[in-house]
Amino acid sequence: MSSADDVRLELLRELRSSAQLQHLWVMQAWQEEPGLHPAAGMLLSDLAKHGEARPSELAKRRLVDLSVISRQITQLQAAGLIDRRPAPEDGRASLISASEKGHAELERWRVGYLAFFEKALGGWDEGRLADLTSRLADLNADLRATIGAPENCTVHVGK
C-alpha cells in the first residue's frame, strides 16, 4: 500500500497501455500504407539485423512459439522474401536469411513506418528516444531473465 507499490503498478499500467497502443499504431500504419504485414516486417527486420538464423533462434528472439515462426517462414518464403538453406551441420535445421527482394521490401516497409513514426514522435529528439529505448531494453532483459528462465523463451503457460 506504500507509494512504492503504486510506482510498480503504474509501470504495469503504462506497459499495458504501451502494448495496446503499439498494436493500434502498427495496424493503423499498416492499413495506411498496405504492404508487408507487420509481423513479417518485424521478422525480416530481425533477420536483417542479426543475419542468418535458424527458426528456433528466431522463435526465442521473437518470444513466440516455434510453430508461429514456422508458419511465418512458410509465408515469407512463398512470397520470395527470404532465402532458406539446409543447415550445413544439421539436416533437420535450416538457415533463414532475408533475400534480395526481402531487403528491398523491408526498406519500403521501414520508410513507411518511419514516416508514421515521425508523425507521432516527431518532437522527440534522438537522445530521448535512445534513452527510453535503453531503459526498456534493461527492463526487458531483467524480465527475460526471470521469466524465460534459462533457455526456451516460451513460458509454457498451460493453456
Place this chain on the structure above:
Amino acid sequence: MSSADDVRLELLRELRSSAQLQHLWVMQAWQEEPGLHPAAGMLLSDLAKHGEARPSELAKRRLVDLSVISRQITQLQAAGLIDRRPAPEDGRASLISASEKGHAELERWRVGYLAFFEKALGGWDEGRLADLTSRLADLNADLRATIGAPENCTVHVGK
C-alpha cells in the same frame, strides 16, 4: 538508413519485446498464484484508481472495444467484485465501481503481483522505476494523441 532510423526501429523492437514479455509475465504470475484474472485485476485496479466510471470511459482508458468491457463487467458483476448503478442523468448508461469484495480481491491480487514483480525487478530502485514509467507515459501520451485521434480510442482497423 541513417543511425537515427535505427534508433527508432530499435525502440519499436523493444516495445514489441516488452509487450510479449509482459504477456508472458502476467500469465506466469497468474498461474503461480491463481486468483483474479489479469484482465479483471487491471480493470479493478483502474476502477480503484479513477473511481466510479461508465463502461464507455473504461473502454477508452483500456483502449479496447466497448463490447470487451461490457463482457468483463458482466463477469465481474457475477463474481460480485463490482457494484453497478444506473447513471443518475442517463438511463442508458451505468456507473461501475469496485465493490467491497472487489477491493479485497484486488488487494490480494496486488500482493501476489508485487511479489512477482520483486522477483524480476528487485534490483531496481524506485527512482529508476519511476523514471521509466514517466518516459513510457510520455510516449503513450504522444501515441495516443496521434493514433487515438480526437475521441474514440478504438481505431477502426477494418479487420
Place this chain on the structure above:
DNA sequence: ACCGTAAACTTGTAACGTACAAGCAATTGG
C-alpha cells in the same frame, strides 16, 4: 406531445494470433 435520429450499451459472430500436441525426419549415443 410525438416521432425520427442519435447515443449507450448488450449480444452475436468472425478473424487473428498464439500455444499446445502429435507427427516426421535427422542426429546422437550407447
Place this chain on the structure above:
DNA sequence: CCAATTGCTTGTACGTTACAAGTTTACGGT
C-alpha cells in the same frame, strides 16, 4: 544399429479482440 533426442512442421483449440446488429433510453424539432 537401434533407442532416445532434437529441430521442425502440421493439426487443432483457445483466448482476445473487433465489427455488426439489436435494444433501450435520451434528445430535438415540429
